Amino acid sequence: MRDERDPELDAPWVRQARDSLDRSVGEYDAATRHALREARERAVREAGSGWHARLRLLLWAGCAAAPAALAAFLLMAPPEVDVHPHEQVAIVDEVELYGDLEFYEWLAEESR
Numbered sequence: 001m002r003d004e005r006d007p008e009l010d011a012p013w014v015r016q017a018r019d020s021l022d023r024s025v026g027e028y029d030a031a032t033r034h035a036l037r038e039a040r041e042r043a044v045r046e047a048g049s050g051w052h053a054r055l056r057l058l059l060w061a062g063c064a065a066a067p068a069a070l071a072a073f074l075l076m077a078p079p080e081v082d083v084h085p086h087e088q089v090a091i092v093d094e095v096e097l098y099g100d101l102e103f104y105e106w107l108a109e110e111s112r
Helices: 012-025 030-047 051-076 085-099 101-110
Strands: none
Touching: none
16 A cells, blocks of 8 residues: 555655654553554544545535536527528428428429
């Protein structure tokens, strides 16, 4: 695990502090070291299961859901098209023309 840490943690003052703390551990009796180890393990275990862990999960879920909600909103919203009323009439006329296309083809063949 120490290989993954920041290289700054190997600074001389950090090594000196770590060595001093490691030496001071030897000054405690076995019962005290055991109690300290259990307290640390309990604290680490509880840190991952408290309300802040649930809040962190909720925050990640919200961050993941926000872009999905935005994409869904943008995809479902109808596009706004600014069409002049005269253009609307022309579009309707074109649709009607295509509806009567067979008639106009028949008419063209008959007039030949």
